[in-house]
Amino acid sequence: MRLRIGFVGLGTIGEPIANNLRKAGHDLTVWNRTPSKAAHIVSKGGKLAGSARECATGRDLVITCVSDEKALDTVLEGPDGVLEALRDGDVLVDMSTAGVRAARSVSERAAARGAGFVACPVLGSRSAAEQAQLVLVAGGPAVARERARPALHAVSARIFELEDAAQAALMKLCVNAIGGAMITGFGEALALGQAGGVPVAKLVEVLQASSFHSPLYLMKGELVERRDWAPRFAIALAEKDQRLAQEAAADLGAKTPVNDTVRRVFADAAQSGRADKDIAAVAELFFEWVAKT
């Protein structure tokens, strides 16, 4: 089914998602704070809106995909914002990782305009997004999810559906909290091994032979070996995800000592000039810490 889609946010993940919606034949209008990022999509037939509001006006589906809950509020609120455009029966899907509080709050604000809301955080890197192989966790009312489904299928390998937007948001934070523990534990162990003369490649090889093996270690181990810190998933975003998990934990009364430490490591990595580097660069931070002691 061909949908008229308004897509707001053409960042690392948003741009390839929007591009796949275009390729799937949907009628695509995009908006981005920096319009130059829309050039490729517009050259292929997508339309460029003059504001988030215009992008969201008169669409079958409005999708937002931005970096965090503040960026989300910026595109949603105000006279030029998405919410201003929503009418009764409209559907808004947010593919950002904006946390549980944002999922609840946007859900309420959309409902106040008669619109259905689906929190739909994505799992996967830019390359997964490019290949339409993302994993989606879509939470919201059945009728809104049904409207969104053709678009979500066009960009993903797999969709997990939940009744509740807040639970979808929480699910994503939980998965990324685990990923955060994995990558920081990995970087720390690589530095410990290296300090004792164990090469990174050898340690990754043994790890991958154990029941702890994971595609993450294979991918990130290669990056660490090459000292390639180009951002597939930037440390600043990982730190934000851990912050949102802590916020959710505080609201739910959960104790998260591991997450607290992981967030501190990401924060240290960001503050030492690695905010825009890939999460694999936490290894570099641990290498530096060994060298300095």
Add this chain to the structure above:
Amino acid sequence: MRLRIGFVGLGTIGEPIANNLRKAGHDLTVWNRTPSKAAHIVSKGGKLAGSARECATGRDLVITCVSDEKALDTVLEGPDGVLEALRDGDVLVDMSTAGVRAARSVSERAAARGAGFVACPVLGSRSAAEQAQLVLVAGGPAVARERARPALHAVSARIFELEDAAQAALMKLCVNAIGGAMITGFGEALALGQAGGVPVAKLVEVLQASSFHSPLYLMKGELVERRDWAPRFAIALAEKDQRLAQEAAADLGAKTPVNDTVRRVFADAAQSGRADKDIAAVAELFFEWVAKT
């Protein structure tokens, strides 16, 4: 090649290893602090020694497999200990996870008696040990590794060989440090999700669809769902491994905030009566922490 093997330590991992050495046709003599654990092996033709020293006397290969560095010293030292039995050209293999300091120290003590030493910590559970599917990291002089090889092959799926005993010991600690971060991060996230209404099974399913997937989460997720805490790998041993990693890190000047936290979680779990439960039971601790806040 049929070896005369003295095997000391018939615990959770040692017993199936020794049994596979017997099945592979080696001439096996065993010793264990609690002799009843030798019953099965003796009924199948293994010999039971009266002391660790007797077990190690006149063998082509002596293997120890005990719980930690203290237990190792107990079977090695004293008039009835393994070291007393070692002669020039003998080979001692330790399959315990006893840490880097122990690997260095045992290596020196064996060398003082003219014996070669291989630190050979194992990766894998009891069921991997039963199926001769362990992963081994064997570190020591080439001539000693060569002597040990037929025995090591008989009990493992894969052997990584290193020149240095201390590096083999460190390798194991690094891999288990990563595993510790994985399982504690997992338990914490399951509790956070559950507090927000996300069922364990659903969270594991989404996690396994992500690039963070690992056999560990599949195995331990099922245990958490069933609240089955029978020890495949006990929390007390996991806490010991983290302690040994911290010790190694202190010696090497490496900073390990993640490991520090993981060890604290394991210690809390042990102190709350879960020392002999499986590491999956850290999830139970986190569930309890949510309930109490």
